[in-house]
Amino acid sequence: MSDASLHSQASDRDAGFADYFALLKPRVMSLVVFTAMVGLLAAPVAVHPMIAFASILFIAVGGGASGALNMWWDADIDKVMTRTAQRPIPAGRVSPDEAYAIGMTLSVFAVIMLALAANWVAAGLLAFTIFFYVVVYTMWLKRWTPQNIVIGGAAGAFPPMIGWAVATGGISVESVLMFTLIFMWTPPHFWALALFMKSDYRDAGVPMLTVTHGRRATRAHILVYTLLLAGIAVGMGFTAVGGPIYLLVSVVMNALFVYGAVAIWRRDETAAQADGYRREKSFFGLSLLYLFLHFGAILGEAALAPYGLGGW
Amino acid sequence: MSFREEHELHKRRFGRNLGLALVLAGFIVIVFGLTVVKVTRGDGEPENATAVQN
Incomplete structure (x- = not known):
């Protein structure tokens, strides 16, 4: 290959800053930032604003790094699925090697910086979260079992525990409840x-419940898990992280x-095909609001506590 | 080798380089801020340091 052809090929796939940022899954990162922030602020120990800001940032970077490693490993799957085909690696804007290097570097960087800014418990939890998401979920569960997102969901549940650990230096019942x-x-x-x-998941060979057990079974699973979730979410209203505001929000949302x-x-x-999966799409949208309002209510209870209003 | 002559590569990667420069500058500010807070609060000092001084 000549120099000229190398150059022209390089210019075709030159990535901009936004492409590298997209590797960090910004939308997932926003959820990580919000829940970690609630965990940190709901804790009974005050944290200096500078340390709180830096800690949340390093948690976000760690979450983003695991997203980059997920995209590196799953590039073959992402290429097949329409939802993910335009991600930087399958679209050819960032090479898998670059994504791997960025993911590994930022993972180590985020864990060390969180340890220096906050404490080693928070940093250890962040390291475990990255390991769980990349190795346990992405490399192992995702392509192996329809329970992939049930167990793998733990990775997304850790941020409020990390935020709590930043403030308290430990793990407690309240942080486990948020998890x-x-x-x-x-x-x-x-x-x-x-x-x-x-058909996205079937085409990609990912054993999602819809592929392995069918859509009827998936609908039943959604109902069962939603009922279990409702019991836990409303029950949390009577614990230390709950209060009247949380309970009201939780009852309505559930x-x-x-x-x-x-x-x-x-x-x-x-019926679902006839209306373009309107009900399923609105349920998905509602689920995002559901989580946002629950954590917003936990934050509200914590914010009002100093005035004798939050909590029970 | 002169740095004055701007290569086509510099123009093409300006956005990327600018983004990275801003990230690094932000990192310096954060480390500085953390250092000020931790030094002011006396984090990292032995717990009996003040007792010994007294």
Whole structure:
């Protein structure tokens, strides 16, 4: 290959800053930032604003780094699925080697910086989260079992525990409860997505529940997990992280969520196809609002506590 | 080798380089801020340091 051809090939696939940033999965990172921030602020120990800001940033970088490593490993799957085909690696804008280097470098960087900014417990939890998401979920569970997102959901549930550890230097019942809320929320959220993404997962050979057990079974699973989630979420209202505001938000949101899950369970594929999976898409959208409002309410309770209003 | 002559590569990668420069500058500010906070609070000093001084 001549120099000229090398140059022209390089110019065709030159990545901009936005492409490298996209490797960090900014939308997932926003959820990580929000839940970690709630975990940090809900903790009973005050953290200096500078340390809080830096810690949240390093948690976000660690989450982003695991996203880059996920894209590096899953480039073959992403290329097949329409939802992910335009990601930087399958689109040819960033090479897999670059994504691997960025992911590994930022992972080590984020863990060390979090240890220096906050403490080693928080840093250890961040390291474990990255390991769990990349090795346990991405490399192992995702291509092996339809329970992939049930177990793998733990990776997305750790950020509030890390935020709590930044403030307190440890793990407690409250932080485990916040973990449980996200852990139980993840399956119905992703299974709703799998229902309306139709053939994406089958084409990519990913054993999602819709592929291995069919769409009818997936609808039933969404309902069961939503009922379990509702019990846990509302029950949390009576614990240390809950309070009247949380309980009100949780009762309303869980009523809507269970109503949506029942509607999904009662539908058959013909009806769903006829209206373009409207119900499934609205359930998916509602699930995002559900998590945001629950954590917003936890934050609200913590913010009002100093005035004698938050909590029980 | 002169750095004055701008290569086509510099123009093509300007956005990327500028982004990286801003990230590095931001990192310096964060490390500086953390250092000021930690030094001011006396983090990292032995817990009995003040007792010995007294």
